Amino acid sequence: MKLTEAGSRQGEHYQIDYTPPERGWLEPKVEFRKGTYCYPASLKHQKYLELPNPREWQIGVEDWKLPENWKEIILEGMKDRLRRYRSFKLFLDICVRCGACADKCHYFIGSGDPKNMPVLRAELLRSVYRRYFTLSGKILGRLAGARELTEDVLKEWFYYFYQCTECRRCSVFCPYGIDTCEITMMARELLNLVGCSINWIVEPASNSFRTGNHLGVLPHAFKTTMDFAVDEVKEITGIKVEPTINRKGAEILFISPSADYFASPHWYTFLGYLILFHEIGLDYTWSTYASEGGNFGFFHSMELAKRLNAKIYAEAKRLRVKWILGGECGHMWRVIHQYMDTFNGPADFLEEPVSPITGTNFDNARSTKMVHICEFTADLIKNNKLKLDPSRNDHWKVTFHDSCNTSRSMGLIEEPRYILNEVCNYFYEMPENTIRERTFCCGSGSGLGSDENIETRLRGGFPRANAVKYVKDQFGVNLVTCICAIDRATLPTLFEYWVPGMEVSGLHELVGNAIVMKGEKEGRTDLRGKTFNSLTHPSPHQGRGMGEGEGNDHVR
Amino acid sequence: MEIHKMGVLYSFFVIVIFLLFVIIGIEGLGWYSLFSVIIPYAAVVTFIAGLIFRVLKWGISPVPFHIPTTSGQQNSLPWIKPNNIDSPFTTRGVITRMALEVLFFRSLFWNERVELRRAYELLFKRNLYLWFGGLAFHWAFLITLLRHLRFFTEPVPSFVILVQGLDGILQSIAPTLYISNIFIFGALIYLFLRRVVYPQIRYISLPSDYLALFILLGVVLSGILIRFFYKVDLVKVKEWVMGMLSFNPTPLRGIGLLFYIHLFFVSFLIAYFPFSKMIHMAGFFLSPTRNLSNNSRNHRHINPWDKPVKVHTYEEYESEFREVMKEVGLPVEKE
Numbered sequence A: 001m002k003l004t005e006a007g008s009r010q011g012e013h014y015q016i017d018y019t020p021p022e023r024g025w026l027e028p029k030v031e032f033r034k035g036t037y038c039y040p041a042s043l044k045h046q047k048y049l050e051l052p053n054p055r056e057w058q059i060g061v062e063d064w065k066l067p068e069n070w071k072e073i074i075l076e077g078m079k080d081r082l083r084r085y086r087s088f089k090l091f092l093d094i095c096v097r098c099g100a101c102a103d104k105c106h107y108f109i110g111s112g113d114p115k116n117m118p119v120l121r122a123e124l125l126r127s128v129y130r131r132y133f134t135l136s137g138k139i140l141g142r143l144a145g146a147r148e149l150t151e152d153v154l155k156e157w158f159y160y161f162y163q164c165t166e167c168r169r170c171s172v173f174c175p176y177g178i179d180t181c182e183i184t185m186m187a188r189e190l191l192n193l194v195g196c197s198i199n200w201i202v203e204p205a206s207n208s209f210r211t212g213n214h215l216g217v218l219p220h221a222f223k224t225t226m227d228f229a230v231d232e233v234k235e236i237t238g239i240k241v242e243p244t245i246n247r248k249g250a251e252i253l254f255i256s257p258s259a260d261y262f263a264s265p266h267w268y269t270f271l272g273y274l275i276l277f278h279e280i281g282l283d284y285t286w287s288t289y290a291s292e293g294g295n296f297g298f299f300h301s302m303e304l305a306k307r308l309n310a311k312i313y314a315e316a317k318r319l320r321v322k323w324i325l326g327g328e329c330g331h332m333w334r335v336i337h338q339y340m341d342t343f344n345g346p347a348d349f350l351e352e353p354v355s356p357i358t359g360t361n362f363d364n365a366r367s368t369k370m371v372h373i374c375e376f377t378a379d380l381i382k383n384n385k386l387k388l389d390p391s392r393n394d395h396w397k398v399t400f401h402d403s404c405n406t407s408r409s410m411g412l413i414e415e416p417r418y419i420l421n422e423v424c425n426y427f428y429e430m431p432e433n434t435i436r437e438r439t440f441c442c443g444s445g446s447g448l449g450s451d452e453n454i455e456t457r458l459r460g461g462f463p464r465a466n467a468v469k470y471v472k473d474q475f476g477v478n479l480v481t482c483i484c485a486i487d488r489a490t491l492p493t494l495f496e497y498w499v500p501g502m503e504v505s506g507l508h509e510l511v512g513n514a515i516v517m518k519g520e521k522e523g524r525t526d527l528r529g530k531t532f533n534s535l536t537h538p539s540p541h542q543g544r545g546m547g548e549g550e551g552n553d554h555v556r
Numbered sequence B: 001m002e003i004h005k006m007g008v009l010y011s012f013f014v015i016v017i018f019l020l021f022v023i024i025g026i027e028g029l030g031w032y033s034l035f036s037v038i039i040p041y042a043a044v045v046t047f048i049a050g051l052i053f054r055v056l057k058w059g060i061s062p063v064p065f066h067i068p069t070t071s072g073q074q075n076s077l078p079w080i081k082p083n084n085i086d087s088p089f090t091t092r093g094v095i096t097r098m099a100l101e102v103l104f105f106r107s108l109f110w111n112e113r114v115e116l117r118r119a120y121e122l123l124f125k126r127n128l129y130l131w132f133g134g135l136a137f138h139w140a141f142l143i144t145l146l147r148h149l150r151f152f153t154e155p156v157p158s159f160v161i162l163v164q165g166l167d168g169i170l171q172s173i174a175p176t177l178y179i180s181n182i183f184i185f186g187a188l189i190y191l192f193l194r195r196v197v198y199p200q201i202r203y204i205s206l207p208s209d210y211l212a213l214f215i216l217l218g219v220v221l222s223g224i225l226i227r228f229f230y231k232v233d234l235v236k237v238k239e240w241v242m243g244m245l246s247f248n249p250t251p252l253r254g255i256g257l258l259f260y261i262h263l264f265f266v267s268f269l270i271a272y273f274p275f276s277k278m279i280h281m282a283g284f285f286l287s288p289t290r291n292l293s294n295n296s297r298n299h300r301h302i303n304p305w306d307k308p309v310k311v312h313t314y315e316e317y318e319s320e321f322r323e324v325m326k327e328v329g330l331p332v333e334k335e
Helices: A043-048 A070-084 A086-093 A106-111 A118-133 A135-144 A151-161 A169-173 A180-193 A199-211 A219-237 A266-279 A302-318 A330-344 A373-382 A404-408 A414-423 A454-460 A462-475 A485-498 A507-514 B003-028 B032-060 B091-104 B129-151 B158-167 B179-197 B199-204 B207-228 B234-245 B257-275 B277-286 B314-327
Strands: A252-255 A323-326 A370-372 A398-401 A479-482 A503-506 B112-118 B121-126
Touching: A043 A199, A070 A086, A070 A118, A070 A180, A086 A118, A086 A180, A086 B032, A086 B277, A106 A454, A106 A462, A118 A135, A118 A151, A118 A180, A118 B199, A135 B003, A135 B207, A151 A180, A169 A180, A169 A404, A199 A302, A199 B314, A219 A266, A219 B314, A252 A302, A266 A373, A266 A485, A266 A503, A266 A507, A302 A323, A302 A330, A302 B314, A323 A330, A323 A373, A330 A370, A330 A404, A330 A485, A370 A373, A373 A414, A373 A507, A398 A414, A398 A462, A414 A507, A454 A462, A454 A485, A462 A485, A462 B121, A479 A485, A479 A507, A485 A503, A503 A507, B003 B032, B003 B179, B003 B207, B003 B257, B032 B234, B032 B257, B032 B277, B091 B277, B129 B158, B129 B179, B129 B234, B179 B199, B179 B207, B207 B257, B207 B277, B257 B277
Parallel strands: A252 A323, A323 A370, A398 A479, A479 A503
Antiparallel strands: B112 B121
């Protein structure tokens, strides 16, 4: 069954077969069907980043032009990583194959392919580990679930480890916390050692290394974009906001994912940031050198992640700011929350973050010195520093999509919900099995949001879309709000297929809509240019319930 | 042959070989010293050495990054209630999280099953079977172990007697029947059946998964049979155990064959333990997604093998783009 065929839409003919094949999994076999995989990295970008074994190669053909000693490289690489990462060694050893993780993976739910069960995805690597690094595997071979490392196995790795979005949902359910994300990261590092990386990851990383952002926006284009946004805010609100770029001595450096200022519907979130910061009179600056919060290096290797991440502290130091504020992005926040301080800290040249508006000390970010914009805005609202009119979002019936990284690698769960409840009147939660720490990935994270693998993406996004369709049918939800730039880029495609008519926004677009600015013009529109009074007002408080009350009391 | 069929067959084969080995060894050749002294000692030594070896092997690899899986609200703003168990920010929270996991299998407790009710409609159902089966097995195993302490201690500590008393509370109805007997046997049968019945679990099962279950079943069945049908002289057994413990062993003779079978399976189990998946018992405590606190922005985590990487400096960046930056009026370091 091909998902892309017309007619299968909305599942009229959509059946997923969860029965595994009779044939066991030890024999590697992958069919690279168009639409299921991403293309290899271009030579230019491999070379710019000085990646190992750079070359032009193709997936569809038999010969991947692997280096002569590829097997040796991989096994040495494994040995090295087993030495450096306890997580890797432990997770290869302690799985009992209980299968609790099996139906937790969005790719498995959407495809039924047994090798998408997290346990089996890890076994693809584990089987090779057993063969070369354990006594039983060396002696008993297949009987111990061990197998030789062959080109077919390598190809299978490529297929399945670029079919895992490192979302960590399985690790929530695993009784030992085995995290397939760790396994996938290691597998991708190994693949990269022999030059098998994908362009959708390497090109943005290379762009980010050179220009400061994934999209390759050059400094003058950044300035032009900013000017354009300032004009647009003026047109909408009648107020001229005055953001600065690369300004030394600003109190705060603000960093958001680059898509926010270059893609749609991110753009409205960008306008939201500008309105918010203007309204509270924040002394902040943007940077062109560090014009990217996201980090596609993280989807490639820890080394590349660190190389890209270094810019944030370097720029904060150069601009002599006090602390850093970060925009809405998922994996960006995993890197900042769990890795940045370790990678490139200590940030002893910065001050402990204190909100200049409310005086709140963000003690939780005392060491890293970077605050999430949801923490910042929630604090503003709690302290009554913003005049908000939630009815300005009455044309939206909103649901909130937790992004994988902020929920499962950070625990930023209630801050966005608090903000949402303050800036809009109609907020409905999706079923509890699909939100918070159990949220489903958009199916396109970790550098897999390309058009090349559209079928895999649509399959992987199915559980998320299914929950969205549920609230659409139940409550008439027409907007999915999220705090992740990859979500904003990929969910529209997903919904176009599964839930037509569903719109996607960032949280700060809704904040921007709701802020009643001092001196704003009569007849102000929302950030998408629709006039507020022409919008339909559903009767207030109708079924607002689901979002309420669950708030802060929620413990699993 | 498929790996899971192979698994059942080979594991069964191993059990048969073991049985024959004990029967011939005891009944035919009278190798009492081998089965009641040499093998048990060797097994215990292997267990201890193996456990230390495995834990050290994991331990020497560092935890370079701070990677807890957070399953609840972080500790951020003072008025937002943090979840100190599922997203622990204090050591106490981490200990609570680990303890609830070890004692009550908290993650499995939240297990759910996904069904495609009809095309384009997913259904999530709480699924407690695995949680209950797993918990029943592990607790029954622990209680059985504790009960066995009465063979290893003189005088027998009161908690052992208490455990035994509680476990035997049903004995008024069925003499000699312990509750843990029922649970451990039932749970093992369930854990085996789910491996052969559910297609996905069958697909992922390896021979070692079946072997572990069969060995455990061997231990449990032989143990139950000894209690119910082929009673042995427990005074004699205890004398033998105490001799072993004081390193003054005398081979155990003249006791039912079934006891030697039980003893051999137990010996194999503990020797195999550190080298099998059963080592998850020790491994869990080292799991960095569970044993770290969610405070990585508050407290810096050090990577012991951290090394400098090649970065793209601001100077390099500006020298490439200086002209265009000046054109649009962006400040530059060097005019």
